[in-house]
Amino acid sequence: MRTIVVYSSRTGNTKKVGEAIAAALPEGTLAVSVQEIPTDLPAYDCVFLGFWVDRGQADKAAADLLPKLTNAHVALFATLGADPHSPHAAESLMKAAELLPEGKKPAGQFICQGAVDPKVIEMMYKMFPKGHVHGQSAERDALHAEAAKHPDAADLAAAGAFAKKTMEDIVRGNV
Numbered sequence: 001m002r003t004i005v006v007y008s009s010r011t012g013n014t015k016k017v018g019e020a021i022a023a024a025l026p027e028g029t030l031a032v033s034v035q036e037i038p039t040d041l042p043a044y045d046c047v048f049l050g051f052w053v054d055r056g057q058a059d060k061a062a063a064d065l066l067p068k069l070t071n072a073h074v075a076l077f078a079t080l081g082a083d084p085h086s087p088h089a090a091e092s093l094m095k096a097a098e099l100l101p102e103g104k105k106p107a108g109q110f111i112c113q114g115a116v117d118p119k120v121i122e123m124m125y126k127m128f129p130k131g132h133v134h135g136q137s138a139e140r141d142a143l144h145a146e147a148a149k150h151p152d153a154a155d156l157a158a159a160g161a162f163a164k165k166t167m168e169d170i171v172r173g174n175v
């Protein structure tokens with residue numbers, strides 16, 4: 001099965017996860033950024049598409065590509081600043097899946113936390129007053145401090161396990 005990993009990454013978190021996914025797949029599996037996808041992308045049987053969460057959605061570069069993925073199997077992965085077990089994380093994945101060509105469901109999904117650009121945090125704290133959900137608070141500071149540690153080795157190992165399990169599911173016809 002011809003498989004490729006395509007990621008959209010602004011500050012490198014999703015790229016790291018994409019590379020861990022490619023490393024867990026058969027030797028030689030390419031991991032490329034969305035800006036450098038090969039012209040024969042439609043010829044691949046399986047695409048692992050990675051995005052960073054931008055205001056609750058797949059970032060624009062990934063969102064533009066998702067409806068064009070007519071490949072037999074598409075699996076999604078993402079990074080975000082918030083808790084990866086939160087409804088916000090689940091909704092972000094769900095919204096991305098909805099952008100796939102009509103009737104297509106992801107073969108697998110994975111999301112983990114990723115450090116938020118300190119310049120973006122500073123901008124948000126300036127833009128929103130204290131007490132606002134995006135404004136500065138002890139809770140918000142703790143979230144960003146936790147996110148700053150990710151993706152970590154455990155996230156990358158989990159991403160690799162997700163890739164292997166997704167391939168098994170595809171081969172067994174479970175998805």
Ligand SMILES: Cc1cc2nc3c(=O)[nH]c(=O)nc-3n(C[C@H](O)[C@H](O)[C@H](O)COP(=O)(O)O)c2cc1C
Pocket residue numbers: 008009010011012013014015051052053054055056057079080081082083113114115116117120
């Ligand atoms: C403009 C902007 C919007 C973001 N929106 C969200 C968001 O809605 N929810 C969230 O949890 N994280 C959000 N983030 C954080 C990123 O999704 C997170 O840091 C991600 O790991 C960045 O991935 P990258 O390093 O591959 O670019 C946002 C970051 C930026 C810069």
